[in-house]
Amino acid sequence: MRPRRWILPMTTKYLETWHEYRSQTDKQRKISQFSVLKKNMHSNIALRILTSAPGLLLLLLMSLGSQILQGCSINPATGEQNFTAFMPPEKELREGRKADPHIRRQFGGAYTDAALSAYITGIGRRLAAQSELPNLKFTFTVLNSPDVNAFALPGGFVYVTRGLLALADNEAQLAGVLAHEIGHVTARHAAQRYSRTVVAQIGRVFARLADQPILDSVLSTGGQIYLSSYSREQEFEADHLGVRYLIRAGYDPTGVAAFLTKMRQHAILETKLAGSRQDPDRFQLLATHPRTMDRVQRAIKKAQDEGGKPGRVGRESYLEQIDSLLYGDDPEQGVIRGRTFIHPKVGFRFTVPVGYKMLNTPAALQIFGTEPVRIAVDHLRVRPSTNAVDFLTSDWAASISLQNVERININGLIGATGTRVVRGKKGPITQRLVAVRLEHDSIVRFLFMTPSRISPSINHALRRMTYSLERLPAEMPPLKAARIRVHRVGPRDSVETMALQMPVGPQAERRFRVLNGIADSEAVRPGMLVKLVDEPQP
Known part of the structure; x- marks a missing residue:
């Protein structure tokens, strides 16, 4: 404004x-x-x-x-001049406070473990005290999300997910993540990004006034690229500052590089398990933090040249803190059991076709088919008086025109469905919307997206999936969450025997090695602590 x-x-x-x-x-x-x-x-x-x-x-x-010219300010962390005209420090704090509740909702809310939260906050405050903004009141929050992610909002709001805590091996690795995010805050990267975005938007106004559509296109693209993630220069700057804070706080800075390697191994494994051909770096933390190992090593070397010494690692103390940490899906947000998705809180389940992969997030369940098929499933509250057809046509699809709208009955549940065809990069895409009423004020939504050329051949499988939706039986026992279990290796234990204690599924040994940061040529040693996953079956 x-x-x-x-x-x-x-x-x-x-x-x-x-x-x-x-x-x-x-x-x-x-x-x-x-x-x-x-x-x-x-x-x-x-x-x-x-x-x-x-x-x-x-x-x-x-x-x-x-x-x-008036909006350039001296960066407190780097000493350089940066353009932050449209977000002064007082606005950073306001924007962070405003965005905080939205971030919590998007990522499943705060993880409710007072001891763990206090532990994370203690590490974060020790690091923040070594920064160039020691008087800024940082807030550290563990999010109830299985994703491996961390980020910071302007004003000192720093977040890590429980998925990241499960992957980290020691306190130094976690401290490296927190220090990096603190570096983004002290370097005022959010303020720089916001200010440049405002300039890009003003530039689009200029281009329209000058009747220069080419300029408009270039500015629009540049703004979008800038918003997608931090620049590599900003990532290196945050790495350099983060390593500085790590060393000042007495931590071993080499954990930063080790965890970066581990994150990429985890991303590759998850991509393989999901049957995806996408670049692993496009997902979760690596997507918004485009960091390369050489840059991280440069940051570590630079900090060590400035007088850094090997410091605290804190493996055993860290593993003791995350023992019994919730792992994977939270039953409050629904769980995946084989080919079946179960949502105990809302009270429904359904089964996907053979070969289909599911990815559960707090916002929605995403399903990927063996063909180029994408499905999203969520649920929401509605007015008790709203019927399924009215909801489909007047609420959910109010701004679009649906074809073939009809009322359906799925195992006694009343619903409605309709279709439309949109243009995709590789041809027409058929979208089918399905809304099914569970209770008087609850609706489950399915959005199917399939290339129109193959839609007829897979309609039967997708129809069976839709009609597998049912209410949970009243006598069904409550589902228990999978949790991290810290185990001390005995003399007869090996990687192979430890892998047998991981949840049933493919790549068990690989999952064990990645979770614990154990190289392919490395063996477990008696007395060392390792992480296992206890996943109770329904």
Whole structure:
């Protein structure tokens, strides 16, 4: 909103000048031009410029240039000048507070373990105290999400997921993640990104005024790329600052590189288990933090050259803290058992076709078919008086036109369905929307997206999946969550015997090695602590 404070006054002044000039007679214009010329010998050129659309563009650019010059600030962490005109420090705190509840909802809320939360906060505050903003009140939150992720909001709001805690091997690795996110805050990367985004949006206004669609396209693309993730330069800066804080707080900085390697191994394994051909780096933490091993090693070397010494690792103390940590799906958000998805809290289940993979997130269940098929499933509360057809056509699909809308009955549950065809990159895509009422105020939604060329051949399998939806039986015992179990290796234990204690499924040994950071050529040693996963069966 800040740009309007100077754009509107300038636009008004320009229009007044323009109307005054157009309303004058030729004689008046000559007298006026002569008078102005006496004051400024270049006014005749300036006047001609002002009478064109590029003239307004130039004025706006000049004013924006002034705003940019005034908006550069000295970065407290790096000592360099950065453009943060549109997000001063006081606004960073306001924006962070405003976004915090939305982040918590998106990632399943805060994980409820007071002792673990206090432990994470203690590590974070020790690191923050070594930063260039020691008086900033940082907030550290563990999110109830199985994803491996961490991020920070402006104003000092730092988040790690329980999925990341399960993957980390020691306190130094966790501290490395927290220190990196603190580095993003102290370097004011969010303020820089926000300010540049505002400039990009203003630039699009300039391009429209100048009637330059090419410029508009370039600015639009650049803004989108900038918003997608931190730049590699910012990541290296956060790595360098994070390692600095680690060493000052007495931690071993080499854990940063070890955990980066482990995250990528985990991403590769998860991609393989999901049957996906996508680049592993596109998902979770690696997607928003484009870091490379050479940059991390450079940051570590630079910090060590500045006087860093080997410090605390804290493996056993860390593993003791995460013993019994919830692992994978939270039953409150639904669980995957083989080919069946069960949601105990809402009270339904259904089964996917053979070969289909499921990925459960707090926002929705995502399903990937062996063909290029994508399905999303969620649930929501509705008005008790809303029937399924009205909900489908008037609420969910109110802004689009559906075809073949019909009422359906699935195992006694009343629902509605409809389709539409949209254009995709590789041809038409058929979207089928299904809404099924569970209770008087609860609806389950399915969104099927299939290439139209193959839709007829897979309709039967997808129909069977839809019609497998049913309420949970009243006598069904409550589902227990899978949890991390810390085990001390005995003299007869081996990687192979430990892998047998992992949840049933493919790549058990590989899952055990990645979870514990054990290399392919490495064996377990008697006395060492390792992580196993106890996954009770329904």
